[in-house]
Amino acid sequence: LGLDTVREFLTREEDTIVFSLIERAKHPLNLPAYQDHACFGPSSGRRRNDSFAELFVRESEEIQAKAGRYQSQGEIPFFHSRVPFTLAPPYNFTIDLYPAAASVNVNDAIWGFYFNELLPLLAKNGDDGNYAVTAASDLACLQALSRRINYGRYVAEVKFRGDQQRYTALISSKDKDALMTLLTSETQEDVVKRRVEKKAMVFGQDVTLDGPTETGDKNTSQSSFKVSPSVVYKLYDQWVIPLTKNVEVEYLLHRLD
Numbered sequence: 001l002g003l004d005t006v007r008e009f010l011t012r013e014e015d016t017i018v019f020s021l022i023e024r025a026k027h028p029l030n031l032p033a034y035q036d037h038a039c040f041g042p043s044s045g046r047r048r049n050d051s052f053a054e055l056f057v058r059e060s061e062e063i064q065a066k067a068g069r070y071q072s073q074g075e076i077p078f079f080h081s082r083v084p085f086t087l088a089p090p091y092n093f094t095i096d097l098y099p100a101a102a103s104v105n106v107n108d109a110i111w112g113f114y115f116n117e118l119l120p121l122l123a124k125n126g127d128d129g130n131y132a133v134t135a136a137s138d139l140a141c142l143q144a145l146s147r148r149i150n151y152g153r154y155v156a157e158v159k160f161r162g163d164q165q166r167y168t169a170l171i172s173s174k175d176k177d178a179l180m181t182l183l184t185s186e187t188q189e190d191v192v193k194r195r196v197e198k199k200a201m202v203f204g205q206d207v208t209l210d211g212p213t214e215t216g217d218k219n220t221s222q223s224s225f226k227v228s229p230s231v232v233y234k235l236y237d238q239w240v241i242p243l244t245k246n247v248e249v250e251y252l253l254h255r256l257d
């Protein structure tokens, strides 16, 4: 585990995130899927206050928990299920994280910005009734974002090991601001934001057999991309990077527990 390796992981996750957004943007907003108390058919066993999307995520996570998804430290569910067993054969996952800090995560914040702020920028107004397909693509977005952002734990572990003296001093004095400054690389953040914006252009264009496939083409206006590159830039600038850094700080604060 080194800084180059963790950054390679984050770079690869960008592809997953951009593709999952492109998939979600295929569907209209489908607002009824997100409304509390929404009533679809017989409400057998249905908990009140759950939107359809919430129910979909909860139940999907339950089956994925059974299948062993959360045996890996890299995956953190949005809802903690009480499923005690796993269908998957046991596997000795590597333990890279410090135990007392390993469960640090910002899934609640991810849930909030995804549904309240990102989704309206991503999906066009409309309702085609395909709520299950829509919620399945929400789940894919949420899982990709959660994996990327909560990977801040690994980034923090690497940074801590690389500069134990300085980090230990700041952790002991619980100096959040100084920790934030020490772990921040503005140059790297700028590279990441410009790269994801470019990925939205490359992955989100219509591919045809005539003409070159280029991102600098003057005919490719923002509106011709499946997901607006500026929305992807904003996603990283306002939510993904700041939340990743919050995860890093919170992890570090527990690194000496």
Ligand SMILES: C=C(O[C@@H]1C=C(C(=O)O)C=C[C@H]1O)C(=O)O
Pocket (backbone or CB within 6 Å): 007, 155, 183, 184, 185, 186, 188, 189, 192, 240, 241, 242, 244, 245
């Ligand atoms: C993840 C890192 O830590 C911080 C967060 C970044 C990000 O979320 O992309 C980029 C640079 C750092 O400010 C890193 O150094 O790679």
